[in-house]
Amino acid sequence: MIPQTKIIATVGPACLMPDILQKLVAAGVTIFRLNCSHIGPSDLPTVFKLVRELEAPEPFRTISVFLDLPGPKFRINQPEKPINLKESDEVTLKISSDKSAPTSLHLSALPNLTFLKEASKIVMDDGKIVLQVLQLVSDIEVKVTVIKGGEIKSRKGIDFVDATPPVPDITESDLVFLDLAKQLKPDAIAISFVRSAEQVRKIKRMLGQDAPLIISKIERREALDQIEEIVDESDGIMVARGDLALSLPLEKTPKVQRRLIELANDKAKFVIIATQMLSSMVTNPIPTRAEVTDVYHAVSQGADCVMLSDETAVGAHPVEAVSVMKKIIVEASSEFNFDNYKTRLKSLGTTSISDATAYAAAAACFKLGTKALVCCTTSGYSVRLVSRYRPAAPILGFTREPEVARKINFYWGANSVVANFAATSDREERDRAFNEIVYKLSLTPGDRVIILGGLQTFKIGSTSILEIREVE
Numbered sequence: 001m002i003p004q005t006k007i008i009a010t011v012g013p014a015c016l017m018p019d020i021l022q023k024l025v026a027a028g029v030t031i032f033r034l035n036c037s038h039i040g041p042s043d044l045p046t047v048f049k050l051v052r053e054l055e056a057p058e059p060f061r062t063i064s065v066f067l068d069l070p071g072p073k074f075r076i077n078q079p080e081k082p083i084n085l086k087e088s089d090e091v092t093l094k095i096s097s098d099k100s101a102p103t104s105l106h107l108s109a110l111p112n113l114t115f116l117k118e119a120s121k122i123v124m125d126d127g128k129i130v131l132q133v134l135q136l137v138s139d140i141e142v143k144v145t146v147i148k149g150g151e152i153k154s155r156k157g158i159d160f161v162d163a164t165p166p167v168p169d170i171t172e173s174d175l176v177f178l179d180l181a182k183q184l185k186p187d188a189i190a191i192s193f194v195r196s197a198e199q200v201r202k203i204k205r206m207l208g209q210d211a212p213l214i215i216s217k218i219e220r221r222e223a224l225d226q227i228e229e230i231v232d233e234s235d236g237i238m239v240a241r242g243d244l245a246l247s248l249p250l251e252k253t254p255k256v257q258r259r260l261i262e263l264a265n266d267k268a269k270f271v272i273i274a275t276q277m278l279s280s281m282v283t284n285p286i287p288t289r290a291e292v293t294d295v296y297h298a299v300s301q302g303a304d305c306v307m308l309s310d311e312t313a314v315g316a317h318p319v320e321a322v323s324v325m326k327k328i329i330v331e332a333s334s335e336f337n338f339d340n341y342k343t344r345l346k347s348l349g350t351t352s353i354s355d356a357t358a359y360a361a362a363a364a365c366f367k368l369g370t371k372a373l374v375c376c377t378t379s380g381y382s383v384r385l386v387s388r389y390r391p392a393a394p395i396l397g398f399t400r401e402p403e404v405a406r407k408i409n410f411y412w413g414a415n416s417v418v419a420n421f422a423a424t425s426d427r428e429e430r431d432r433a434f435n436e437i438v439y440k441l442s443l444t445p446g447d448r449v450i451i452l453g454g455l456q457t458f459k460i461g462s463t464s465i466l467e468i469r470e471v472e
């Protein structure tokens, strides 16, 4: 059984072998993340192909893949051997590729440092090292003092906590991956460090028609300032807690997570909770109690997907991490409070015909205990609307396009059956869907199924028919 909240695994050296990838799928992964910060453009096509090949021809095994763009992540351009920084040390930070001066730290990919002010905070290596600006020496050089020391290794990330570096909406390296995406056709693309809805629009324009789903990674303070517009512009969001917790006071991240889940649920967009979910499993075979609780809460709050990062990319126990995650999801889903969830949805009153049909379908599921809720769908739109109401039966998209099936996979509780025929009428389409589901789910007389469709077969966004059928 595929869990209702989907499991995303990040691909990396720990799992990049066909047999391990297969095991991850068997353990419950349905979506893979290819992190372009770590997979170069020359390796990406090979890795992509390996993951695509996991898609099995038999039904109910749709495997989706998304590219996670690097975005403007700054890294220290330094040093051949690690530098040890001690508290109250004074060092300079300079934009240069010269690695010879041992007392300065070198940065690249930034035009200048004039956006920094006196007392600006700079963190390195995910917050392990903290620096504070003492003085701006020149446009490309600042003097800093060490607040929290540690060892700096080459290529570690550097974040500017309270200042915004001047970066273009689409970086050069993102452009390379976006070009590759046009050939590879991933199911979704995640934009890192999203700052504005306009940035999302620009990337969508570049991708053109038949574009992958767009996931906005919420990991900068600025994104929160126009979050409604960003969510409206995206298909889904990722609560990227790693960088988000560097951009905000750490203790504010749980509240932001809850708010973002609620907002996405409300707008029928999918939401992924990411980073450090089971991070102790990078080295240990079992997670901490706190991690188990974290995954449980993400599911009860209403996440569509939960993501594993280092746990599957570089961890010692990738398959175990997925198995543990699945067990927690199954447990949390069995206790999901549907009533609370529904009263929380703010936009319940403002419905279109399709949305009202989806709502009625979910309500009928609860009343009748149906075995499945089938959506005859061209674009996946009705699946998205139905998933938002968290019905008590598996949602099955019945679609002709494998690409649509893979996109459906990102939504809570939704799977697909790919139909290999073209129906000539809406009646025929629903009949075929019903027969196929009865067969695929081995339903027996008395079992009930809900089928959603539209009068105008293959017209997007025209769901208006709700049929409830009983197996004879």
Ligand code: PGA
Binding pocket: 035, 037, 068, 192, 217, 219, 239, 240, 241, 242, 243, 244, 274, 275, 309
């Ligand atoms: P990353 O994004 O793993 O690409 O940094 C997730 C996060 O920041 O939490």
Ligand code: MN
Binding pocket: 192, 219, 240, 242, 243
């Ligand atoms: Mn990040």
